[in-house]
Amino acid sequence: MGTGGKPADDGAAAVPGGVRAGLAIHGTGNCPVVTASTAHDGPITGVNWTHAGDTHTEEFRARDPDAVDRAEGVPAPTSVVDLGDERVYRYDRPRNGRCACRIVEELDCPIADARAEDGVLVLTLHLPDLDRLRDVVSALDGTAELVEVRYLVQGAARGDGASDRTLVDRGRLTDRQSEVLRTAYRMGYFERPRDANARDVAEALDISPSTFAEHLATAQRKLLDETLAEN
Structure with a gap:
């Protein structure tokens, strides 16, 4: 006999598990921000980009402007704004070649966060499942010397709709x-x-x-x- 309350919906859509992955991409070679990070003390953060015509523009934040200015093997950056404890720069270069971020985007995978440290590009991705992560790693293998999954947070929905998340730290x-x-x-x-x-x-x-x-x-x-x- 009912109590007058709303009956449970056994057919409710399942909460997607999905994964949050941190990828460290070594040896990209053709990214000026990654190259500049080899001379920078600490990570270069806030890396983002845009395409306009045949030009690819990358913007980033650096706490050590002198290190960025003296980085070798990269085009001269343009200083956009000084924020006090860090400065925003931009690189403009032709929209050609195969860069790691572009490869990920071509797989229809938005990049949640990007930074560079000691010559390594570090990306944070939110993906629907582990198969998609495998697709990303496989696609990057042809561009980078090494693709390392630094951490993986996997969410698996339980029967009560709550999420059972697991953190896997490969640093161990x-x-x-x-x-x-x-x-x-x-x-x-x-x-x-x-x-x-x-x-x-x-x-x-x-x-x-x-x-x-x-x-x-x-x-x-x-x-x-x-x-x-x-x-």
Whole structure:
């Protein structure tokens, strides 16, 4: 017998999980902001851009104007406004070539935040699922020397409509463990059926299969410790 209240809607749309990912893109080569960051003390922030005709304009904020002015191998920046503790600059360059941010945008993925530090471009993306993240990483592989997922926050909707978010911090992994995971992933070790077996991946890494298995197990355990930890 009803109580007069509004009945529950069992057919309500599910709350999307989605992911928030932080990508560190190493070795982009053709980004003047990233190049300028190698001479800058601390991160260059507020990186954004626009296209007008054949011109690509990048704007950014820097706390050390002298470092930006003396950066080598980049066009002379234009100072737009002095904000006291930092200054806003712009670079104008031809709209050609393949830059990392443009590749991400061409995948219909807005960039939530972009900054550069020590020659590394760091992007924050909000994506519908992990498959989309894989698409982004794969597309960037042809432009960058290394694409690193620094952190991943995944939201999975529970039956009550609440979100169960998991933070995965790859900073817990050693460089070697990251390399093992990355190589195994790229070679299709985690595919079903597998595109490469343990021996194939070990040979690519120039290590023994037993050493590969040890690194892989340790890396997976670290990530699972965070993913499956009780709150």
